[in-house]
Amino acid sequence: MTQKTKSSLRTSNLVNSIQPSGIRKFFDLASSMENIISLGVGEPDFITPWGVREACISSLERGYTSYTANAGMIELRIEIANYMKKQFQLEYDPKEQIIVTVGASEALDIALRSIVDPGDEVIVVEPTFVSYAPLVTLAGGNPVSVGTTAETNFRLTPRQLKEAITDRTKAIMLSFPNNPTGSTMSLNELKEIAKIVEEHDLIVLSDEIYAEMTYDGKHASIANIDEMKDRTVIISGFSKAFAMTGWRLGFVTGPSDIISAMLKIHQYSMMCASTMAQHAALEALQTGMEDVKKMVQSYKQRRNYFVKSFEEIGLPCHVPGGAFYAFPSIKNTGFTSEEFAEKLLLAERVAVVPGHVFGAGGEGHIRCSYATSLENLKEAVARIDRFLVSFR
Template sequence: MRNPLSDKIVSIPPSGIRKFFDIVNEMEDAISLGVGEPDFDTPWHIREEGIYSLEKGRTFYTSNAGLKDLKDEISRYLSRRFDVNYDPDQEVMVTVGGSEAIDAAMRAMLNPGDEVLIPQPSYVSYVPCAVLADGVPVVIELEEKDHFKLTPEKLLEKITDKTKILVLPFPNNPTGAIMERHELEEIARIAVEKDIFVISDEIYSELTYTDNHVTIASLPGMKERTVLINGFSKSYAMTGWRLGYAAAPEVILKQMLKIHQYAIMCAPTTSQYAAVAALRDGDKDVEMMRESYNQRRRYLLNAFREMGIDCFEPLGAFYTFPNISRFGMSSEEFATTLLKEEKVAVVPGTAFGDCGEGFVRISYAYSLKNLKEALSRIGRFVKRHDGKA
């Protein structure tokens, strides 16, 4: 019998995040700090709008690019929050989560052999999406000494005449690193000089704990070469609604929309109506959740200090990325042993790239009650293994 499988697909490993999540689901009394999902319910006024849309029988397809009202609200939101202006009719499309937008952007832009620069540690989808689009992923290894930021030096080292796209994953999953305006200005200068495009994944843009997030698309010369990706999962606690969006130059978005037409048709109608309510009236909800995450962030960092665990201060997203190299275990061994001995699940840093070795990702998108119990167990684990390193 002929092999029914694609060699390209078989070569792509499954997500390292889901492995521990699946184990936890079957383990009694286990606490998971491994999944990047807000513990908040979607705010009521957003859910109510979704319910109302169903009651009104709004169960039809929307246009491929999304509801006009939603695209208009996305355009207004990006303008008022991040000072970047997009034509809602030609430069904005609604997707099934931010992940679909990443996939569509790469497939729309890459020719076979084009190189995609991917800073790591970072979200698990970038490399597979590049491979699926027949691009060549080129990893830029970020370092703790640089607070896991992308530096101009590291970027320039990896640019070749085949480089077409730079993925800019900030605020970062898994490290919590951010890029400030002056740092983005250096990256933008290089992008313009070297004529490369940027896919800027800004799904955590509202979860920044210093000054407001800055999008590279707002910098001179960058809007025309940037695909800005965002969504509703993290900021508005809408993970299950599966809704994201892309804002990009019309010449790129037109081709992304073609892929979306054939592969998806349109994003869920109910979710789109709910998202309109989120953007119109959700600023206070976002602020409340951000303040809560910030409280948890400070709590975790203080607990790590008391345990003697090194962890640089993350200023975005809802993750910490503590250094566990002193325990003499690989990241995988540390996570596996912690789960076995204390029933606490964290994610090995290597799930986000080889340079994540020596770290684990701990999400604080969980209640303080769960975090306190989990950290108590981690404290026991640290005392037990500290002398064994």
Template sequence: MMTSQTTTNGRLSKRVQEIKPSGIRRFFDLASKMENIISLGVGEPDFVTPWNVREASISSLERGFTAYSANAGIIELRREIAAYMDRRFSVQYDPEQEILVTVGASEAIDIGMRAILDEGDEVIIVEPSFVSYAPLVQMAGGVPVAVGTKIEDDFKVSAEQIEAAITPKTKVIMLSFPNNPTGTTMNAAEMHGIAALAERYDLLVFSDEIYAELSYDADHVSFASLAGMKERTILISGFSKAFAMTGWRLGFVLAPPDLLAAMLKIHQYSLMCAPTMAQYGALEALQSGMDDVERMKQSYKQRRNFVVKSFAEIGLECHIPGGAFYAFPSIASTGLSSEQFAEKLLLEERVAVVPGHVFGEGGEGHIRCSYATSMENLEQAVKRINRLLERL
């Protein structure tokens, strides 16, 4: 007689069984059952979507725009995305053939991997990295290959590190700047070596630039803007982070026509199109929302400065994140693993953070702290973290 576990395993694909559940969710689930919690764990803005964006979406409903849009997204939005990317990041894309509106940036990464990878193809992932990258590679039949970075290098990767990981099976380099969870950014000079590798070894580059607008100390440089890289780059972005639209689930992907056509094919069959009313909200965000983006960005920068300074004062080494809204301090001095520290902090001091190991092996010895919360919460969280450190 088969056990229920055997029966379940028999029903599931081996590929899915091999993928671990998100390590972030465990701490969120624990925190949700506790009172007096200060959460530095959630990777989303604490701002509400600006009213004019919400109003544009409501207006689209009132006008009866409730049908499917074109599979690639409403053409007005794609044209506006093209104008925005040219204006802000000096990259030019054809809205008819090179832009696809997706259900969040995560869908863009998913269909991009599925469109490009064959069984056994290798994808180099710079870690620490967003928790979805490796699983999405695996679900597409690919093999994730981690290249770790260190706090002493400000979590920046070198071309030499990436080249050492390239094999005849390598097909893609996965980059994310500003980075989640470290907040690290890279400038054009630092990315030129990686661009040269992509050309020398005939590789594609996935560039996740969802945090591009949240770059504090220098303007964001899009990987696709480097000489010869537009033809090799699948550029992923969206509205969740900078525009405070996480629940709208709206992203976009920019790519050469042949690659985009393949992604569109998967998008057509799996999701049809992104929600129409969300697309009209995003159109308004691009047309008149940049002042709101700047206001939110300046608030995050103020909080970043406070958090980094405060962590240094209580003895936690923390590099200065150039973008996104995360600090990634080292807790190695405590002698605890990142999971042990995060659990102790949650249970004893009611502060929720994410243990660094869930972002890859290079994240061990660190915790991710989102500063997308109020200054009052941040001040109180630092006091509670310091109490735990003093006991340790």
């Protein structure tokens, strides 16, 4: 009788195949150093508005500490539906087409697990947030990278999409405004993508967490296009626009059949999102939009300064249309993006994220968050300039 050979590892081969986040490496190194200016953190530097925090405190004082419905408080789902209609002209049934999730990250995870069968291919448009491809893998699918470039301002072209589609393609993941590039796509550009999506009967997972942070014109969702709403799942939340990263509260909207499937996973893995956070989010939607406008205006001012400054010190940088990241090219330095980030951190105590961690097309760039004070940005630019001069 042949004895079965056990793996020397106690953890699954699937999990072992996934690399840790490339962002974390630089955060860990920077945390051990003094006098650091961090341009790496992907979260607002604003504190959650007081009215939102007060709503959370009040909910605790009134004893709202039990579970909510799996999909979230119906009051909050109704308010999310109102928000989506008013801000983006998209109508969703709060009872059947909306789930409140534990951050947008959970929404992405359960969306993929609800549609992907083993071997299905999911197109991941890169550069993009580091979790997308690993989440596809964890769902049993095969991520297919499509790398955009600075020449197209990191927008997806119809030709790129067509070339990536096979008979195994199930879905495409979009992220506009984009992390890390800040790029956006217009409604006309998305219409060209939508034609191909419909032709091949694909599902779209559209991460629109930065939708409110669209600086030039109005945010365009692919779900706004005729026939696309029924094949698009929108991932969003409160972390970025409402400065609520630590609250871990997101939401997802989409077709009833996909939302129903996602709810099955959500109810077994999470039960429901934090009750207190949901009360805070309800207040954010009802009274917090003026705070959002003020924060977005501040980000736009910082963006304008930051991009101009990068150009002046010799690092070409496209103008990001949204989010709060600049993605300058460092190709003219002769360093790889990882070499540049490491040398800059050690020499000048400025923490940035090397572009290659965000996938194809990211190499030769660095991600710099301008979600920090203008004073910090000015000092960071001065240090980066000094670093560049030392190697010229």
